[in-house]
Amino acid sequence: MTTTFWRRADLLASAVTPFCVTLLLILSGLVHSRVPELASVAPVLPLAAIYFWSVYRPGLMPYLAVFALGIMFDLLSGVPLGLNAVVFMLVRLITVSQRRFLVGKPFLMVWWGYMMIAAGAAFAAWVLSSVATGRLLPTLPPVFQLLLTVGVYPLVSWLLVKADAGLVQSEA
Numbered sequence: 001m002t003t004t005f006w007r008r009a010d011l012l013a014s015a016v017t018p019f020c021v022t023l024l025l026i027l028s029g030l031v032h033s034r035v036p037e038l039a040s041v042a043p044v045l046p047l048a049a050i051y052f053w054s055v056y057r058p059g060l061m062p063y064l065a066v067f068a069l070g071i072m073f074d075l076l077s078g079v080p081l082g083l084n085a086v087v088f089m090l091v092r093l094i095t096v097s098q099r100r101f102l103v104g105k106p107f108l109m110v111w112w113g114y115m116m117i118a119a120g121a122a123f124a125a126w127v128l129s130s131v132a133t134g135r136l137l138p139t140l141p142p143v144f145q146l147l148l149t150v151g152v153y154p155l156v157s158w159l160l161v162k163a164d165a166g167l168v169q170s171e172a
Helices: 002-029 045-056 063-077 083-097 107-133 140-151 153-171
Strands: none
Touching: 002 045, 002 063, 002 153, 045 063, 045 083, 045 107, 045 140, 045 153, 063 083, 083 107, 107 140, 107 153, 140 153
């Protein structure tokens, strides 16, 4: 009985790890610094996690989890409710549809795929934000945010690989 309990606890921990790690990225990305206007160009860290888990472990990052993370990110960042939820869902949908081209490829190819998806996500977020505010928003902040979001992907991916390695060890 004890073995079964611990095995179930281990499986539950493995199942919620991608969600919890992505939530930690949301929280860490929202930590404010003393740099003015940083929030408008800060990298969208959860985007990297949603992409990563959608490529390598899509079963551990279901659409409901992606939607919930998007709503949490919207609430915590102060953007129109549903904006990031929609963008994150689109990212997951597109990434999962392209998994066969990404799995097993060298890191630079996976990063290139992330660049393309992140660019589409940045454009979608800009369009949805412009529609929500009723005016065309400036394009320079989203461009800088995209560059930072793409630039931090290797570091975020490295951290997620470490988290994924922990999942593999716990599944063995």
